[in-house]
Amino acid sequence: MDPYEGFREFVRGRQRALMRTAYLLTGDAPQAEDLLQTVLMRTARHWGRLADGGNPDAYVRRALINEHISWRRRGRPETPTAWPPETPSGPDPGDESLHRMALQGALMRLTRRQRAVLVLRYYEDRSIDETADLLGCSPGTVKSQTNHALGRLRVLAPELADLLRDVDPEEVPR
Template structure:
């Protein structure tokens, strides 16, 4: 029996969605590719057990978050923090949407890995509080408080996004 039966199909079918999550966690494509590849290599070793347990995608998403947090902890001592991130020079025009996207990306990168993971899961992937808690291995109360803290921090880090964040209903944080 092939120990990887179904794994290749899983990766083919879900790789784009998983890559988007990895990208949102890391903030750049090469790191996202490395993160996803690392997690998928580890997942492949446990594939048969994961298939028996039922939800391999939830496992992979949780592994992405955990591995990203682990990478950040290892890199923290080597990083040099600056008041402003370097300018992005990839030809984005002056369109307001592009500016918002860049501001949001810079602000997300300044959040803690856990806060970023909560926002990605809750608002980008449109997960419920309970689903997010399950994926992160924490309580729903932790998800709610991390969401609230992360949104508050985004408002401080990127005041130019206030109009976008204004649309986030405080009651939505708790759903």
């Protein structure tokens, strides 16, 4: 019997979504690839147990978050960048692109934990309880981290104030 039976199919089916999450956590494509590869290698070792009644998707997402947060403790350097880049001269490329760049730059300046909370809550549309479960903390911690992260985003990217004004850390838009 193949100990990785089903693992290859899981990776093929979920790789794009997991890569997006890894990218949102790291803000850097090569780091996201490293993060995902590290987590998938560890997941492969436990695949038999996960496939027999576990929740592989939740396991991998939680592993992504935990590994990303622990990289800093182990001395993985973060590469600071000058986000957003200087405003280009000439025609405006569009408010949506500028907002996306400003948001990405501001996200990269949050702590890893705050970034993870925002990615889970607003990108993956997770509830407070789901986010708390994935991060291994209390719902109150998720609420306070969300509140602190949104406040920090408002300071770091005031040009996004209109987008962040109506965001309530207590509710996830469904």
